[in-house]
Amino acid sequence: MTPYDPKTLEPKWQRRWEESGVFHAKQDRSLPKYFALIEFPYPSGYGLHAGHPRPYTGLDIIARKRRLQGYNVLFPIGWDAFGLPTENFAIKNHVHPADVTAANIAHFKSQAQSLGFSFDWSREVNTTDPAYYHWTQWIFLQMFRRGLAYKKDMPVNWCTSCKCVLANEEVVNGVCERCGSEVIQKNKSQWMLKITEYAQRLTDDLDELDFIERVKTQQRNWIGRSTGAQVTFQTTAGDDLEIYTTRPDTLFGATYMVMSPEHPLIEAWAGRLENLEEIRAYQREAAKKSDFERTEMNKNKTGVRLLGVQAVNPVNGEKIPIFLSDYVLISYGTGAIMAVPGHDERDWAFAQVYGLPIIEVVAGGDVTKAAFTDCATGVMVHSGFLTGLSVEDAKKKITGWLSEQGIGHEKVNFKLRDWVFARQRYWGEPVPIVHCPQCGMVALPESELPLTLPRVDQYEQTDDGESPLALLTDWVSTACPQCGGPAKRETDTMPQWAGSSWYFLRYCDPHNGQALASPEALDYWMPVDWYNGGMEHTTLHLLYSRFWHKFLYDIGAVPCPEPYQKRTSHGMILGEDGEKMSKSRGNVVDPDEIIRMYGADTLRLYEMFIGDFEKTAPWNSASIKGCRRFLERVWALQEAAARTQEKGIRPELEGEFHRTIRKVSLDTENLKHNTAIAALMSLLNVITESGGATREELRIFLLLLNPFAPHMTEELWELLSFGGRITDQRWPAYDEAKCAAQTAEILVQINGKGRAKLTLPAEISQEEALAAAKAEPKIAEALAGKTIRKELYVKGRLINLVV
RNA sequence: GCGGACGUGGCGGAACUGGCAGACGCGCUGGUCUUAGGAGCCAGUGGGCAACCGUGUGGGUUCGAGUCCCACCGUCCGCACCA
Numbered sequence: 001m002t003p004y005d006p007k008t009l010e011p012k013w014q015r016r017w018e019e020s021g022v023f024h025a026k027q028d029r030s031l032p033k034y035f036a037l038i039e040f041p042y043p044s045g046y047g048l049h050a051g052h053p054r055p056y057t058g059l060d061i062i063a064r065k066r067r068l069q070g071y072n073v074l075f076p077i078g079w080d081a082f083g084l085p086t087e088n089f090a091i092k093n094h095v096h097p098a099d100v101t102a103a104n105i106a107h108f109k110s111q112a113q114s115l116g117f118s119f120d121w122s123r124e125v126n127t128t129d130p131a132y133y134h135w136t137q138w139i140f141l142q143m144f145r146r147g148l149a150y151k152k153d154m155p156v157n158w159c160t161s162c163k164c165v166l167a168n169e170e171v172v173n174g175v176c177e178r179c180g181s182e183v184i185q186k187n188k189s190q191w192m193l194k195i196t197e198y199a200q201r202l203t204d205d206l207d208e209l210d211f212i213e214r215v216k217t218q219q220r221n222w223i224g225r226s227t228g229a230q231v232t233f234q235t236t237a238g239d240d241l242e243i244y245t246t247r248p249d250t251l252f253g254a255t256y257m258v259m260s261p262e263h264p265l266i267e268a269w270a271g272r273l274e275n276l277e278e279i280r281a282y283q284r285e286a287a288k289k290s291d292f293e294r295t296e297m298n299k300n301k302t303g304v305r306l307l308g309v310q311a312v313n314p315v316n317g318e319k320i321p322i323f324l325s326d327y328v329l330i331s332y333g334t335g336a337i338m339a340v341p342g343h344d345e346r347d348w349a350f351a352q353v354y355g356l357p358i359i360e361v362v363a364g365g366d367v368t369k370a371a372f373t374d375c376a377t378g379v380m381v382h383s384g385f386l387t388g389l390s391v392e393d394a395k396k397k398i399t400g401w402l403s404e405q406g407i408g409h410e411k412v413n414f415k416l417r418d419w420v421f422a423r424q425r426y427w428g429e430p431v432p433i434v435h436c437p438q439c440g441m442v443a444l445p446e447s448e449l450p451l452t453l454p455r456v457d458q459y460e461q462t463d464d465g466e467s468p469l470a471l472l473t474d475w476v477s478t479a480c481p482q483c484g485g486p487a488k489r490e491t492d493t494m495p496q497w498a499g500s501s502w503y504f505l506r507y508c509d510p511h512n513g514q515a516l517a518s519p520e521a522l523d524y525w526m527p528v529d530w531y532n533g534g535m536e537h538t539t540l541h542l543l544y545s546r547f548w549h550k551f552l553y554d555i556g557a558v559p560c561p562e563p564y565q566k567r568t569s570h571g572m573i574l575g576e577d578g579e580k581m582s583k584s585r586g587n588v589v590d591p592d593e594i595i596r597m598y599g600a601d602t603l604r605l606y607e608m609f610i611g612d613f614e615k616t617a618p619w620n621s622a623s624i625k626g627c628r629r630f631l632e633r634v635w636a637l638q639e640a641a642a643r644t645q646e647k648g649i650r651p652e653l654e655g656e657f658h659r660t661i662r663k664v665s666l667d668t669e670n671l672k673h674n675t676a677i678a679a680l681m682s683l684l685n686v687i688t689e690s691g692g693a694t695r696e697e698l699r700i701f702l703l704l705l706n707p708f709a710p711h712m713t714e715e716l717w718e719l720l721s722f723g724g725r726i727t728d729q730r731w732p733a734y735d736e737a738k739c740a741a742q743t744a745e746i747l748v749q750i751n752g753k754g755r756a757k758l759t760l761p762a763e764i765s766q767e768e769a770l771a772a773a774k775a776e777p778k779i780a781e782a783l784a785g786k787t788i789r790k791e792l793y794v795k796g797r798l799i800n801l802v803v
Numbered sequence: 804g805c806g807g808a809c810g811u812g813g814c815g816g817a818a819c820u821g822g823c824a825g826a827c828g829c830g831c832u833g834g835u836c837u838u839a840g841g842a843g844c845c846a847g848u849g850g851g852c853a854a855c856c857g858u859g860u861g862g863g864u865u866c867g868a869g870u871c872c873c874a875c876c877g878u879c880c881g882c883a884c885c886a
Binding site for chain 1: 804806807808809814815816817822823826827828829830843866867879880881882884885886
């Protein structure tokens, strides 16, 4: 027997697989399809770390198993290669981002290939390839034409020292991540995508999808749908003040109003406000605060009362004061609220600071001590025609009343905001728009796509925070596609989320020059059957791509309303110290090194065996060898198999085999790869104890192990001349009837304490089992002179006699 | 603060609708083979001399609780004034 040597056999099989194209999705559309998707990586300069292979291996196992089950599998990979780290690296090292990207991709690719994933490399995509971003731009243009892409003045993070716009991720604790100086909010015209138009569908359609529950919950919370009422309050200034509330039932308890500092009515009322200076000062203070500071202020409510204007509570005509406070956000609802301190915690806290009256309108708590916010049990009090009703009934009645009066109506609101879709950066997709002094913003004709990113030598932002593209006067100056007059190109680029919002579609037909993919290909492959990725992408990438897909569905570009049928998530692999792997901590595990020491199959196996796939798990370099040992022992089985004359599965092992096939089959479907591997280890122990393996036993064992350890099972398959490639075989079937054990070991308890064990036929009846138990000497002895009060029998497990 | 998840040997982790807690692996102990063993193989391995005791702590339900209920402690992850 040759020793197990992954160093030679792994590259050999990787080469053979690629040369023969076994993992290329077949053109045969008559076969059932399976589209398994991993989140395509960002090719950073550091290469893969030990965390990357976990999700890839997890789904590679599914992809390989599906092929064995006869599916035509699409398991693709590509590169999400635009973005800031590459650009920063390029600036620092004076290399072009395109060159950095090419080098990083080459490195990532060779690493990924050395792990033996069954990716279809013929469908590799790269978001920075003009042939790819052609269609990213095309989708943007479709959105622009339909009014879903628009420009708007938006506050952005502005570093006062670097003089540049920062992404939220670059603002740490209110200061610039790089230089540590103050970050303020500055208004800038930004491209926006109207994701809010799809808010309702994005939340509703989750019901039909097979996503793990925490993903659904997180998306629902992020979209933040709430139902309430919009109510008009008259004011002594004459203008009406619109508010939104989810608790219209508490209208009788509204004792003051609060407006956001940015509320436009302040300007309208400027002439009547007696303390305008004080108000202006408060507005200035609020404007200076960063988002971080505003949220830090959480507990200490601040505000200023408007002197000279009051609001009128429509239910009782009472005049109530109006305040300005930054706990009310201009971006949500109407930017103003009615304050009900008795039944809202924030209003209660504010009322404490300003000594405002608190009226109880829902009985059940003590509003002098805390706001009573329970909607389920309370009964309305001090509320005129609502008194005596439940909160739910009161909501309906008051909303109806407000409608009759013409001063309010039911209203649905979302927390979801439109998507800021522009970066003042170089390394991104150019926005295909021209600004014409005559015609305004004009879409580039589709015939001019892709609008390629010009190659420049200077990628730093300008002093006023414009994209580096703004410096390219030759490129910027163009003719208006509409009137032909002089015009300027848009110089912002798209955010990194753009290319990843539709990449799975491109995999269906990656070389298509006429469309993002052909209708036939999309019709066959979509939707993605199983998508696994990180929880950190739940509210960004996963939501964004659902939004794009729904839009494409609406314009008839894709055949299904949702892109992903099933979504699961993996846990991170931590460093040996239990901390997140990072360069600075020095706890990064390099997969190349593990492959050199143990081989790719061992690494794959270990990453799956390390623990529950969905949970984080710390790396342990001492434990890996257990997986290598397991493979060595499997390798050694070939000798036993060569010796044996027996055919088929030995009868005494039949149950064990069928149970293992069942367990591995079911566990892998639930991403319980750890227990599937444990079952294979157990089976190997049984085989070893039995003194060897028959060829048939080994054949089945190799098939079950193949998705986990593809190289060595392929090699053994060949060495043992089972015929063909293991990759082309069929997944073993199990027989439920053969899974059942013939005998069962039954625990006999007296008063819940184990007293004896009996080995009985598995299908024995309750009477027979009880009789057998009482006949057992130890039990008979213990029962002597006692009265049995209760007899319990759990089939195949235990008997409990209560005396 | 709100929401969610979790807490099991020396370690990573198993445990179906409540039914022999600790599968599987690491580590450890002893043995064997060996010039050698940080390789392999064999045996053992929750604690305790024992009866017994053991799944974060304290109660409860049940013939029976890691699993269900209540309260508390701790860890991790989201969200963070969304009216």
